[in-house]
Amino acid sequence: xxxxxxxxxxxxxxxxxxxxxxxxxxxxxxxxxxxxxxxxxxxxxxxxxxxxxxxxxxxxxxxxxxxxxxxxxxxxxxxxxxxxxxxxxxxxxxxxxxxxxxxxxxxxxxxxxxxxxxxxxxxxxxxxxxxxxxxxxxxxxxxxxxxxxxxxxxxxxxxxxxxxxxxxxxxxxxxxxxxxxxxxxxxxxxxxxxxxxxxxxxxxxxxxxxxxxxxxxxxxxxxxxxxxxxxxxxxxxxxxxxxxxxxxxxxxxxxxxxxxxxxxxxxxxxxxxxxxxxxxx
Amino acid sequence: xxxxxxxxxxxxxxxxxxxxxxxxxxxxxxxxxxxxxxxxxxxxxxxxxxxxxxxxxxxxxxxxxxxxxxxxxxxxxxxxxxxxxxxxxxxxxxxxxxxxxxxxxxxxxxxxxxxxxxxxxxxxxxx
Numbered sequence: 001x002x003x004x005x006x007x008x009x010x011x012x013x014x015x016x017x018x019x020x021x022x023x024x025x026x027x028x029x030x031x032x033x034x035x036x037x038x039x040x041x042x043x044x045x046x047x048x049x050x051x052x053x054x055x056x057x058x059x060x061x062x063x064x065x066x067x068x069x070x071x072x073x074x075x076x077x078x079x080x081x082x083x084x085x086x087x088x089x090x091x092x093x094x095x096x097x098x099x100x101x102x103x104x105x106x107x108x109x110x111x112x113x114x115x116x117x118x119x120x121x122x123x124x125x126x127x128x129x130x131x132x133x134x135x136x137x138x139x140x141x142x143x144x145x146x147x148x149x150x151x152x153x154x155x156x157x158x159x160x161x162x163x164x165x166x167x168x169x170x171x172x173x174x175x176x177x178x179x180x181x182x183x184x185x186x187x188x189x190x191x192x193x194x195x196x197x198x199x200x201x202x203x204x205x206x207x208x209x210x211x212x213x214x215x216x217x218x219x220x221x222x223x224x225x226x227x228x229x230x231x232x233x234x235x236x237x238x239x240x241x242x243x244x245x246x247x248x249x250x251x252x253x254x255x256x257x258x259x260x261x262x263x264x265x266x267x268x269x270x271x272x273x274x275x276x277x278x279x280x281x
Numbered sequence: 282x283x284x285x286x287x288x289x290x291x292x293x294x295x296x297x298x299x300x301x302x303x304x305x306x307x308x309x310x311x312x313x314x315x316x317x318x319x320x321x322x323x324x325x326x327x328x329x330x331x332x333x334x335x336x337x338x339x340x341x342x343x344x345x346x347x348x349x350x351x352x353x354x355x356x357x358x359x360x361x362x363x364x365x366x367x368x369x370x371x372x373x374x375x376x377x378x379x380x381x382x383x384x385x386x387x388x389x390x391x392x393x394x395x396x397x398x399x400x401x402x403x404x405x406x407x408x
Binding site: 076078081159160163164165166167168169171172176177181 | 369370371374375378384385386387390391393394397398400401
């Protein structure tokens with residue numbers, strides 16, 4: 001089933017308003033491939049009808065299901081590996097060398113955490129290199145999608161998922177095997193994380209995460225590409241508001257900081273950039 | 282590092298499907314249907330860089346092959362050995378790691394899992 005011009009425009013506007021995602025016309029196939037399974041699941045007569053249903057009640061449970069469907073992406077543990085190596089080799093050593101290192105917690109925000117693989121990968125990295133990380137490192141995992149946040153909170157992954165990106169040594173160290181060939185993160189790892197639903201395109205996100213105080217590290221990876229330039233700027237500026245000066249921001253491959261550029265210094269790790277926040281807000 | 286890879290599995294269908302994926306990634310494929318044949322292959326092709334190794338096989342199983350391979354000084358750390366097996370229990374994984382395996386794939390495998398595991402080992406696809 002394919003979409004008419006009118007239905008595409010309506011769906012584009014709905015997604016942009018509610019999730020910030022801007023689906024361009026050349027990605028129409030993405031809309032169709034993700035939404036057609038929902039058409040079948042709910043026995044809706046056509047994709048056009050689905051769009052009408054969503055647009056006529058944009059706050060319905062079904063509208064949220066459509067947003068989840070469009071925003072929850074396949075992800076894997078230790079994605080791209082370099083951010084975790086940079087944490088290990090540059091960021092954690094620097095944080096531990098700070099005068100207050102013994103008395104303060106290290107706070108990390110995984111801002112588009114999807115099903116939690118990124119946040120748990122950060123926790124595993126911390127446990128591998130920092131003695132006492134389970135007490136000292138606090139990781140907040142947020143995502144726009146409530147089902148994705150619930151999934152992350154459960155910390156249970158399929159045999160397929162735990163094999164995507166995760167070294168076997170990490171699996172045997174940090175997971176326990178459940179009866180049905182699934183795997184659950186152990187309590188030590190789980191205890192380092194807290195979870196929340198948060199929408200990066202809303203100013204409310206600052207209030208949602210601010211009570212965790214200022215972050216030393218933020219991961220906001222593979223989500224900025226879905227936003228238009230102006231929205232990207234706003235998202236980066238919101239994130240900057242909850243980071244302490246000198247904190248680090250990791251974006252996805254090819255995603256660069258926008259907004260107040262003077263605030264950021266690129267740090268290179270194996271020719272891949274991540275970002276250090278320079279000035280006070 | 283050479284681009285030679287040895288696929289050890291008693292099921293031909295697995296050797297073919299694994300071999301097909303690895304060939305697509307640019308590797309040169311060698312096959313063995315059990316551990317004993319695999320040891321012979323290693324004698325003939327000592328520069329094999331990666332072994333994809335099943336566990337349960339007749340004649341010599343994968344674990345016994347692994348131990349015999351790592352007992353040879355020239356193969357004490359290389360080639361990389363990736364277990365590819367239906368033995369999906371944690372005790373088997375710990376045993377294989379202690380025996381010198383570098384990675385572990387629980388069957389059924391997929392191309393994405395294989396590519397992830399190669400990346401974890403720092404192995405570049407030759408193609």
